Amino acid sequence: MTAFESMEASLREMEVSAKEQIEACNSPEALEEVRVEVLGRKGKLAQLSKNMGTLTHEQRGSVGKLLNQVKGVLETAFDAQNQRFATAVLQARLEREWVDLTLPSRGPRRGSLHPVTLIQTEIEDVFRSLGFTVLDGPEVETEYHNFDALNIPPHHPARDMQDTFWMTNGTLLRTHTSPVQVRGMKQLGPPLRMIAPGRVFRNEEVDASHEHTFYQLEGMMIDRDVSVAHLIYFMKTLLSEVFKRDVTVRLRPGYFPFVEPGFELDIQCLICGGSGCPVCKQSGWVELLPCGLVHPNVLRLSGINPEEWNGFAFGLGLTRLAMMRYGIDDIRHLLGGDLRFLRQF
């Protein structure tokens, strides 16, 4: 056997035995030992390459090639074995970290907002997107703002329509959000688009469907040549947004002294679709909101010339709407402060 042949044979033999050693390792530490023994600076491969000096120039070339080849194969084998170890370690860690995600979480439970807040926020957003300003007014009002300025002079029978809480100093609790119209017209002047949500009061006996304290949302638009057609457009848009579907509305005559003409707006029953059910008392329609074109006297009383400007106004029962939306059958829940009820929203 020539020196060349014996070297080639030693390399081959070492490759086979090193591979066996690598595969036999069962820990990263043992593997590292093998690696130093084989590929280290003083390892087997380095020893073998030292013997290359005895070879011819050509032989040195082919043995060098073989040496590199064996080195490459062994390095790959080491990497693969290392990877196997890492994978096993990771796998073991993952297994250890099993948890029960169905256990309840700690800390405060989900919070909730009042159903009237929810519906009010939504409606405010719809109207803001249509260019309406949100205004507030006082809950204790003057007789002037609540009645006179709305074309309801003293001893007008319309005052009977609203049982009023009177304060001992002659002021009153607003019976509707309409006085904010008056404040809005004076504050902002025409053209004007405003809504006014808020708490209103009527001196009424309380039962499942009547409350002395409830919420309304007043709306008003003053511009040039506002028509009934515009009013219907806004109401339809609003209600379709609120109920998240196309709604059918109808106007019929209704009497409110601050509008002329005045309407009751009915919405086609959302429960039965108009064919009649207990909710709509078999009529197919549900009375939803009073509205109308602003009475010229109301404009005039707020310093707006009715020959130049006109507009529409409407009053939406937020409490009623919230009850319809969430299927609340007892109005007394709304101001009852019972968290068992309020947490549902």
Add this chain to the structure above:
Amino acid sequence: MKFSYNWLNALTDGPRQSPQELSNLITMKTAESEGVEPWGEAFPQVVVARVEHAELVPDSRIVKAEVDAGPLGRKTVVCGAPNCRAGLLTAFVPPGVTVDGKEIREATIRGVLSQGMLASGSELGINKDYEGILELSGVNPGDPVPGCEPDFIIEIDNKSLTHRPDLWGHYGMAREVAAITGSKLVDPVKIELVPEAPCPFEIEIADGKLAPRYSGLLVENVTVQASPLWLQNRLSSIGLNPINNLVDITNLVMAELGQPMHAFDADKLRGNTIYIRPATEGERCLALNDEEYVLTPANVVIADQGGPIALAGVIGGKESAIFEGTTRIFFESANFQASNIRRTSSALKLRTDASMRFEKAQDPENTVRALARALELLLEVCPDARVSGGLGDVYYPVPAPAPIHLPHAWLERKLGRAIPREEVKRILSSIGFGVAESADGLVVEVPSWRATKDISLKDDLVEEVGRMVGYASITPQPPHTPAVPPHENHEHGQHRQVRGALRALGFTEVYNYSFVTEKQVAAFGFPSAELVHIANPIAAELAFMRPSLLPGILQNCEDNLRHFDEFQFFEIGREIHAREGHGQLPVETNFLAVVHCTKADGDSHLYALKRVARNLFNGARLEPEAALAHEHPFRAARVDWQGETIGRFFEFHPAKLEARAAVLYVNLDQALRLQPGIARYTPLRRYPTSAFDLSVVVDRREYSGKVQDAIVRHAGDSLVDIEFLRVYEGAPLPEGRKSLSYRLVVGALDHTLSHDEVTSVRNQVIAGMEAEGSELRV
């Protein structure tokens, strides 16, 4: 207001609708119908029967009667009525028919098989007479009971008639029906019945504004008795009680023409003059309801020489009232000022069918028409009656309103649709308006029954045209106006943010009532000068507007502790504080109350809520302060933010609430004013910072906030951050002392602090703290 379908049909001539159709049409075009109810459904099954034989059932007061019910045959009936006697013609209800809410069945009573029922007027619903069974005449067994026709009653919501004096009678509604359905209106009034001759009574009106018209007729030779059944049935069907023929006639005319009337016993009137005048101060009037009213000059009375005989427009007087023996009557048909009647009726707390109509401003043109109609009816029920003299009538006509100019283009712009001018003319004429053409539209004359207060502007005519043409014919249309961003409502923005944050932090929103009780006021010690008093509260004890949200949330805590051991909630609402002076509006301020309530002992709820407070108001500080009465004396602080005190942070006093409730109570309006502007960016540090720890030993009740403030002050400009690490009590510290540990982070913007520089800051803090008497554990 109830309307009889039969009656409306009698006043119109033309195509007929079903009661339900008619009700819907009225709702869509005129006024809101609350529905249709059948009336007298049993009438077609009830027949006249003659009692052939009647005998008492032994040992009882009931009668066994044999009756002849015509084609229904002979029947045995057990009857309890005292007037059940042989020969009587009465009403027989066969088995299977329901009257008075009960189905009549064959039944054995006291051993007698009763094969039906003999009915009283009240059982049939035609009057309130339950004393005995009906006594009929001029009919035969088997005939239907005369005057009792089944009907349908359409009930119209009174609120929707507030502005329509003309719709408080069937004739006015019939006019609407005729216009809606295209039929012809039939006028029930024969005005020629009123004779033209001087009236034996003088009429004197003191003030033509208070009483624009007073008309009367003296009628003699009348007999007071029960009205015919048709009249009784008609009144009962619309909810009026039959009394006697004279009163029933005045009520029928009122229900038909909307004109209230009154009948005086003319023999009881003193003198020959009827005075319509303001009452004198303290004048008394005994009314038909047996109440005596003490009057003032603000009330108008009808009086004779001897004093008041009626309260004008409200109620008749007792002394001049008709009774069984009345033979001469004076019919009154008058018109009064609406606002005066309303004032009187609300001052006397007396609302009558008459006052309800007068306060809507009735048509003065209607008074004589009502007399004519009453006279016609009177002659029907008392054929021997005759008018003495003629009409007495004093009239101060209100000037007719000027015709309304209705420009056609303007009308179309208001409605938002085109409409032929001919159509407008047709609609307005159909409901009684006079219409003439003008260059650009119409000139419209308002009929007297719509002119008293209902219609005076062209805007009013938009409604008349709109409702009749139908609002469904108008296509919705977006406005052509420039888009302008709306004004910002910062208050709502703030509320929205607070609500959103609190919901995310696990709080539930509550709404509480605006009213507080006297007990709550006392418990919280609210100063009475700041309270807004309600004159007519919903309940006597709920007489104040809330000057604080706290009574409400304390109640919420108590209520919810029944269901939960621990809960969090909040409310945004207004505090209402009185300002002195009549008509002065109070100050209304938005407040926020945030509550963490628990049955558990300890203090973690306080720190949990403090975290929430700092989340809502970044940088807010709690400064311990003397507690208010409702606050735990050692768990109370004011809340400082942006240089002002914006509220309180406390636990409810254990005397107020058994469980523990931490409360954050903040003036939101003030906080909104203090809201910091948009924050500027701070450049990131380019050089690393260093940290060191310090512990300060202080009295157990020393506030860490104070200690931390001192450390910050002494550390100076190089302090980047300070973090509280822990509090420690116990060995080796002496009793009553605690150690507070902090980590201080220091640095400079332009270089890395050297070890010496850091040490120097540390020494500076230690020296400063020691100089102030603190003990440091280094």
